[in-house]
Amino acid sequence: MVDSSSLSTRFTLHQLEAFVWTARLGTVHAAARHLHLTQPAISHRIRDLEEELGIQLFERQSQRLLVTELGRNVLVYAERVLASAQDMARLDLRRTITGLVRLGVDESCAIIGMPQILKEIKDSYPALRVDLTVGGGAQLLQKINSHELDIALHTGQSSQPDVTSQFIGLTEHQWVAAHDLMMPDGDFLPAHALNHRIVCNAPPSTLHESASRWLASDGYSFEEYSSCNSLSLMVALVASGHAIAMLPASITRRQVAEKSLQVLRAKPAVPNVPYYFSYLAHHRSDMTARILDIVLRNLHYAGFFQAEGSS
CATH class of the missing domain: 3.40.190.290 (D-Maltodextrin-Binding Protein; domain 2)
Structure with a gap:
């Protein structure tokens, strides 16, 4: 049981973030890649959080980390804390992120995640308008390369110098x-x-x-x-x-x-397909970063990506 006297507390948002993303993605490697940190940094933050709370948060099963029973209780509160922190960070952004964003997604992403993604964008940034295009990966790549889209979620990677394609996960x-x-x-x-x-x-x-x-x-x-x-x-x-x-x-x-x-148990196995968040390089902004955060959170929750270390 967590000692209530420790809640005076020395654990940080960074520690909670490392714990939450490791729990969501299943490995320290995946959490480090998502948070743009080193694996030792993630491990150190989780270890410090465990020492602060006095409990073990994870147990290893094969190549994955599973949240312990006590850890699952902590996870509920950690996600609430991070959500509250994100709400605070959005207070000013609700007013400052305005205008139109042209967003393209492929059909699989549209089916699995777009209703919740669009709802969260609208709730978070009511002054931002989203023009949605649903199409095939090749079509979306062509559209963002020709600047007909601001952001695209798709397979395939742009080679255009003015388009940045950020790898965000593997699809099966x-x-x-x-x-x-x-x-x-x-x-x-x-x-x-x-x-x-x-x-x-x-x-x-x-x-x-x-x-x-x-x-x-x-x-x-x-x-x-x-x-x-x-x-x-x-x-x-x-x-x-x-x-x-x-x-x-x-x-x-x-x-x-x-x-x-x-x-069907295919042999040879079907290779996983890289998935990208592409955006016009000169449009890199708080808006792009916030939309990426919303996209990743909702697609991971929806099980859109193959979990790290699974086959």
Whole structure:
């Protein structure tokens, strides 16, 4: 139990931040990368917080750190403290961050995180207007490169000198089929995929590129497929048994849990896909940093990214 006499207190917001982000992301490495600190700095802050509270906050399981039972109680209050601190920091910014931001996101991000992200932006900065564009990764990259967007959330990295693409996480792609569709036992191989109708985005798209590379790893070309530009419709088509597909794991998690979809054990494994927060370099500002913070917090909570150290 935490000694109430210690709450006079010498723990800091930096220590709480290190603890909270390590708990959210599962490793010191991931928290350090997110907070732009070294791993020893994160470890030191967590150790100091544990000494101050007199409890162990984490226990190691395989390559991940899991929050202990006492640590989970601390986590609730730590998140409240950090949220209050962020609210205080936003008091003046609510008035000073104004104007229009042109924000582009791909469909998977739109499905998983945008309702809450847009709500938090509106609640935090009511004078800021958001013009939202939903499109494919290649389309968003083209738009921000041509300055038609201020910020984009997408796969693919811009090589334009006036666009900064900041890596923010890895997204997982997986082959899925209807739960009651008879599939081979064991590993799902490229040869097996070609025995079924496949539905996929048309090129240029990240999903098409991922599927093409996976099939090519065993010498097959990706030529025959049903083209669809809607991830939501693709999920429905797969669940109905019309086709199989490679899809972002984040948008099929509910259907897999409800047993309308099954995840196929692909061999070779499908590589994770880097995800980026891109912005016009000359627009770097408090607004950009605040939107990035809102995006990261909500996408991590929604399980959009693959957890560090998982496979």
